[in-house]
Amino acid sequence: MDQAKPLPGYLVQRYHGWKATGYQENQSWYKQLARGGQHPRAMVISCCDSRVHVSALFGADQGELFIHRNIASLVPPYEPDGDPHGTSAAVEYAVTMLNVAHVIVLGHSGCGGIQGCIDMCQGNAPDLEEKSSFIGRWMDILKPSYPLVAAENDPEIQAQALEKQSVLVSLRNLMTFPFINSRVDGGLLTLHGLWTDIGEGSLEVFHSKDQAFHAI
Known part of the structure; x- marks a missing residue:
């Protein structure tokens, strides 16, 4: 080499x-x-964005959080097809080997991956539509949710709405993993959806009761 x-x-x-x-x-x-x-109590699935400092956000020391980062904090659906799946492998390890009690999906403002998805859905990103684009194929996980925000005319509000939708997509996809589903049903594991505004330092958590994000 x-x-x-x-x-x-x-x-x-x-x-x-x-x-x-x-x-x-x-x-x-x-x-x-x-x-x-290592004996972390929680797994955090976060974006690769260098501005999202997960450990600092939660005041965590080494050994406290099992952190997996990818583009736009996305989790694909359960698909044991024999192909390599980095995010799914990290989830499996955290839940079945480390026995974490919490899995947290953390979205954030100004996400480039989310903007790429919007650009694709609006026909403004032909490069991402190519089969050879790893980013484009990864964002295909989120594309079906774009119609939920398509009517929003303000680009910033639309982006934030899709950023939060990506958190919900990941939470739903996590529940397609049998080893997660059984642990959630058995009270051994809880899932959490968060979104942070980088510039404001604010943090919002999704409440299933009213299906909305609320500031902490």
Whole structure:
């Protein structure tokens, strides 16, 4: 493998800074984590967006959250077809191996993946329609929900509405996994839908009682 290169200098410097401070001051904690394995109480399915800092949002330390990130925080439906499924594998591991008590789907404002879905549905993203587009085929999971927001004329409101719909799509798809369905029915696992506004630092949670998101 001749293409792999050394890390950029600024990342090397940041690592050494962390090793000399953050790690040095908490050596016993890190060694305990290494010896005892991981026992997170919750899994968070979040977007890859670099602005979504899941651990900071919940004030979580290492070992507290099992975090899986993908484009637009989407979960595909249960489909054991023998093909590789990264998100489904992460869900299976968290639920059946780590026995997390909570699975949280976290959407966010200004999501580029969601905007890509909107552009596709409006005929403005021919590149994403190509079969070779991994992003486009991933956003096909959400496309059937676009008609629910299509009538909204304000682009920002429309995007936020579809961002929240993507959370609901993922929650519904999670329930198609037999090992999740049985644990939810048995009271061993709870599902949660959240949406955060990056600029405002606000957090909303979906309430099934009225089928709406409410600020925490």
